[in-house]
Amino acid sequence: MPTLTINGKEITVDPGTTVLRAAAMLGIDIPHFCYHPALSVPANCRMCLVEIEKARKLEPSCYAKVGEGMVVHTESPKVIAARRAVLEFILVNHPVDCPICDQAGECKLQDYYVAYDSQPSRVAVPKVGKAKAYPIGPRVVFDGERCILCTRCVRFCDEITGTSELTVAERGDHSEIRTFPGKELDNPYSMNVTDICPVGALTTRDFRFKCRVWLMSSTDSICTGCAKGCNVHLEHFQGEAQRYRPRFNPEVNEYWMCDAGRMSYLELHADRLPSLRVLEDSELSWPRAARKVAALLGEKATGEGVAFVASAQSSCEGLMAGREFVRTMLDDAPVFWTGRPDGDGDAFLIRADKNPNRAGLAGIFGVEVLAQDAHRLLQELERGAIRVLYMMDSTLPFTSDEMKRFRAAVEKLELFVLQAPRRGGLDDLADVLLPSTTHAEQDGSFVNEDGLLQSFWAAYRPRTQALADWEVFVRLARGADRELSFSDFESLHGALHAEQGAAQDAGE
Numbered sequence: 001m002p003t004l005t006i007n008g009k010e011i012t013v014d015p016g017t018t019v020l021r022a023a024a025m026l027g028i029d030i031p032h033f034c035y036h037p038a039l040s041v042p043a044n045c046r047m048c049l050v051e052i053e054k055a056r057k058l059e060p061s062c063y064a065k066v067g068e069g070m071v072v073h074t075e076s077p078k079v080i081a082a083r084r085a086v087l088e089f090i091l092v093n094h095p096v097d098c099p100i101c102d103q104a105g106e107c108k109l110q111d112y113y114v115a116y117d118s119q120p121s122r123v124a125v126p127k128v129g130k131a132k133a134y135p136i137g138p139r140v141v142f143d144g145e146r147c148i149l150c151t152r153c154v155r156f157c158d159e160i161t162g163t164s165e166l167t168v169a170e171r172g173d174h175s176e177i178r179t180f181p182g183k184e185l186d187n188p189y190s191m192n193v194t195d196i197c198p199v200g201a202l203t204t205r206d207f208r209f210k211c212r213v214w215l216m217s218s219t220d221s222i223c224t225g226c227a228k229g230c231n232v233h234l235e236h237f238q239g240e241a242q243r244y245r246p247r248f249n250p251e252v253n254e255y256w257m258c259d260a261g262r263m264s265y266l267e268l269h270a271d272r273l274p275s276l277r278v279l280e281d282s283e284l285s286w287p288r289a290a291r292k293v294a295a296l297l298g299e300k301a302t303g304e305g306v307a308f309v310a311s312a313q314s315s316c317e318g319l320m321a322g323r324e325f326v327r328t329m330l331d332d333a334p335v336f337w338t339g340r341p342d343g344d345g346d347a348f349l350i351r352a353d354k355n356p357n358r359a360g361l362a363g364i365f366g367v368e369v370l371a372q373d374a375h376r377l378l379q380e381l382e383r384g385a386i387r388v389l390y391m392m393d394s395t396l397p398f399t400s401d402e403m404k405r406f407r408a409a410v411e412k413l414e415l416f417v418l419q420a421p422r423r424g425g426l427d428d429l430a431d432v433l434l435p436s437t438t439h440a441e442q443d444g445s446f447v448n449e450d451g452l453l454q455s456f457w458a459a460y461r462p463r464t465q466a467l468a469d470w471e472v473f474v475r476l477a478r479g480a481d482r483e484l485s486f487s488d489f490e491s492l493h494g495a496l497h498a499e500q501g502a503a504q505d506a507g508e
């Protein structure tokens with residue numbers, strides 16, 4: 001294994017490692033534009049040039065491989081001068097419209113200009129004009145003047161999606177990214193090009209002019225669009241989600257996410273249940289509501305004809321608490337499950353199962369619950385076998401006809417309790433409405449299709465009276481002067497981990 005020295009620090013790495021990677025292992029950041037760890041290496045931007053002793057000229061560190069005894073300098077006067085020259089060259093025709101660019105604040109060109117160049121333009125002739133704000137596809141906008149022709153976007157479409165919509169057309173300073181004739185950038189993963197574009201040349205139509213990036217906070221989260229469980233940054237401003245961006249996880253989604261999942265952040269604030277309601281009373285605090293609901297359940301939810309619906313949209317912690325609630329407060333009533341219906345999947349990330357936690361639900365309630373899906377529940381309701389229904393989540397995998405039948409059957413119930421983040425077209429029928437949080441408003445975890453338990457964290461507080469599912473169950477139990485076996489998130493989460501570990505040991 002070769003040993004080399006970078007900026008006076010020695011490191012031994014695998015043969016074939018690039019100088020840029022070796023430097024990164026030492027915590028030395030070498031500026032770069034065209035290099036991306038998941039793509040091929042064209043070495044076309046020259047921003048990553050470094051000085052290697054005994055080499056005749058500066059070398060692109062993204063391409064140069066390490067060698068035994070190599071001595072590298074990444075901050076020498078020659079390297080700094082080269083960076084400055086490269087930046088000046090890149091900026092020759094750049095419009096410098098940073099104040100109106102959505103990338104400002106997270107733009108490599110802006111950052112490197114401030115770090116290495118910081119000189120006014122010496123160009124006295126008019127700049128070459130190119131396409132501005134051109135919709136290159138249904139979800140992405142292209143700005144040709146900001147493009148530095150790094151070809152990351154072209155390589156993404158060639159090497160990751162295999163859809164090859166993009167190419168570099170023309171020559172010299174007229175070179176420009178274009179779609180092939182008759183094509184547009186329209187594949188299920190197209191918005192990833194906006195993440196890897198190092199400048200503001202590719203931006204999403206959704207996020208354009210929406211929020212300045214330095215105003216947002218970012219919370220690590222999980223996409224709930226399907227059972228893959230892609231890791232995301234949930235970025236938010238003043239309690240409102242602004243966008244999802246993929247978060248690197250080599251075991252799940254690497255650097256990517258699908259467009260549908262990215263846009264699913266819009267659901268976080270849509271159709272929310274506004275406030276607590278118990279029968280006609282909607283001016284309630286949680287302690288009062290809990291006592292009233294507990295009394296109603298004590299009166300009606302005993303004996304035959306009671307059913308509970310658990311959701312594959314809910315967190316593991318909510319489902320664990322729900323399981324104990326059913327035992328403690330609902331007399332071990334039969335449990336059905338609900339969630340989104342299956343959709344299309346592919347061989348890359350998108351899964352046909354559109355629920356983030358079906359595997360968690362199966363582990364917590366057992367496979368017999370997965371056999372009791374919402375369609376069986378509909379049958380039981382229609383034959384009058386259920387008189388009290390407690391639903392956790394309002395997501396149902398029904399067609400509009402089935403939904404009409406479900407509503408008609410629910411209208412005949414003695415008691416219908418809806419605990420959910422969203423109305424889901426059922427809130428008007430509920431005797432009791434208990435607003436719960438989305439995954440963006442609570443700590444929790446999901447188990448993805450591959451059996452990986454993944455945590456997410458509260459990004460902001462709910463605007464309504466919503467509580468996490470587990471907390472709703474704890475409060476209702478207290479309303480009946482009972483205690484569940486946990487009273488806080490930590491003990492519940494610990495119990496979940498112990499249960500998951502035991503299940504894995506048993507399966508090995």
Ligand code: SF4
Pocket residue numbers: 146147148149150151152153154177196197198199201202
């Ligand atoms: S649009 Fe962005 S990613 Fe594509 S070549 Fe230009 S700068 Fe690079």
Ligand code: SF4
Pocket residue numbers: 223224225226227228229230253257258259260261262349350351
């Ligand atoms: S593949 Fe699934 S989990 Fe990943 S971003 Fe798309 S919808 Fe979300």
Ligand code: FES
Pocket residue numbers: 031032033034035042043044045046047048049060061062063
């Ligand atoms: S990052 Fe090395 S040449 Fe572009």
